[in-house]
Amino acid sequence: MNEHVHTTSELTKNQALVMGALSQSDSPLSAYTILDHLRDDGFRAPLQVYRALDKLVEFGLVHRLESLNAFVACRHPGCDAHQAIAFMICETCGQVNEISDTSLAERLKQLASKAGFALKKSTVELRGICSNCQAA
Amino acid sequence: MNEHVHTTSELTKNQALVMGALSQSDSPLSAYTILDHLRDDGFRAPLQVYRALDKLVEFGLVHRLESLNAFVACRHPGCDAHQAIAFMICETCGQVNEISDTSLAERLKQLASKAGFALKKSTVELRGICSNCQAA
DNA sequence: GCAATCGTGTTATGAGATAACGTGACAAAC
DNA sequence: GTTTGTCACGTTATCTCATAACACGATTGC
Ligand SMILES: [Zn+2]
Ligand SMILES: [Zn+2]
Ligand SMILES: [Zn+2]
Ligand SMILES: [Zn+2]
Numbered sequence: 001m002n003e004h005v006h007t008t009s010e011l012t013k014n015q016a017l018v019m020g021a022l023s024q025s026d027s028p029l030s031a032y033t034i035l036d037h038l039r040d041d042g043f044r045a046p047l048q049v050y051r052a053l054d055k056l057v058e059f060g061l062v063h064r065l066e067s068l069n070a071f072v073a074c075r076h077p078g079c080d081a082h083q084a085i086a087f088m089i090c091e092t093c094g095q096v097n098e099i100s101d102t103s104l105a106e107r108l109k110q111l112a113s114k115a116g117f118a119l120k121k122s123t124v125e126l127r128g129i130c131s132n133c134q135a136a
Numbered sequence: 137m138n139e140h141v142h143t144t145s146e147l148t149k150n151q152a153l154v155m156g157a158l159s160q161s162d163s164p165l166s167a168y169t170i171l172d173h174l175r176d177d178g179f180r181a182p183l184q185v186y187r188a189l190d191k192l193v194e195f196g197l198v199h200r201l202e203s204l205n206a207f208v209a210c211r212h213p214g215c216d217a218h219q220a221i222a223f224m225i226c227e228t229c230g231q232v233n234e235i236s237d238t239s240l241a242e243r244l245k246q247l248a249s250k251a252g253f254a255l256k257k258s259t260v261e262l263r264g265i266c267s268n269c270q271a272a
Numbered sequence: 273g274c275a276a277t278c279g280t281g282t283t284a285t286g287a288g289a290t291a292a293c294g295t296g297a298c299a300a301a302c
Numbered sequence: 303g304t305t306t307g308t309c310a311c312g313t314t315a316t317c318t319c320a321t322a323a324c325a326c327g328a329t330t331g332c
Contacts, residue, residue: 012310032287045313050289066203067259069288088253097251104243108222108262111237116267117224123203123261126244131252148279168318181282186320205319
């Protein structure tokens with residue numbers, strides 16, 4: 001197995017617990033919400049959650065939503081297109097849709113390069129109402 | 137004068153003070169940093185800053201940077217292209233470059249529309265190293 | 273006058289994140 | 303086999319960011 005690809009089986013106990021909490025949820029969770037979910041599993045302090053989250057984000061298994069101060073499990077496991085992610089966040093139901101778009105990523109690269117800016121990470125978060133909630 | 141366009145002259149005292157603090161700074165400021173800058177002007181509590189910031193953001197004079205939990209004065213005063221903003225944030229010097237790009241905005245609208253998503257607000261924040269800091 | 277609205281001031285509290293310390297497990301180096 | 307380094311883990315305290323709740327005064331429209 002590729003040493004750079006992290007799967008659930010390679011996670012530590014705490015990382016696996018946090019990953020499980022995020023995977024079961026259909027919307028983003030804050031670190032403190034995760035902590036509450038894991039009290040019965042022995043979690044006592046925020047740092048236990050944050051340390052696991054740091055690693056999970058590093059592994060590409062979890063994304064941080066800056067505009068929500070919350071975290072979601074990646075919906076594209078094993079996908080390497082993670083340079084080009086955008087999130088559509090429904091302000092009604094809270095659900096998040098993760099999309100990967102090459103042309104968007106290209107445009108961001110162009111803009112950065114035109115400004116001589118060495119791009120490391122892109123944050124694209126769209127707020128609005130999802131199709132389900134519009135219909136309702 | 138157009139009633140929907142807010143200029144500095146229409147601001148309340150607190151709003152003007154906060155706007156002044158942000159305008160003088162060449163990098164984003166947190167609400168609490170602004171508070172510290174304005175203690176001599178009578179500011180005592182965070183809420184005074186946050187209330188002014190809420191209005192300034194509403195007027196389009198100030199932008200909130202989600203990935204920094206900080207605020208910057210808009211560099212395009214009077215410009216109405218504020219549907220399409222992206223920020224390039226230098227992780228070395230902290231300076232922020234605000235850019236407005238139509239083709240980026242179009243692509244975001246396309247993506248949303250394709251998903252039946254009613255787009256309200258876009259957050260695009262690019263992290264990296266600015267050209268000045270690369271040269272140094 | 274009187275109600276409605278808005279900006280303001282103050283205190284307390286909630287929510288998000290990290291610093292600083294120490295422990296135990298494990299593997300490489302000697 | 304002991305030393306050294308690294309890493310995950312646990313705990314406490316602290317820091318930063320943001321809002322709730324309440325009260326006061328000025329302005330406007332009736
Ligand atoms: Zn992903
Ligand atoms: Zn929805
Ligand atoms: Zn602007
Ligand atoms: Zn720089």
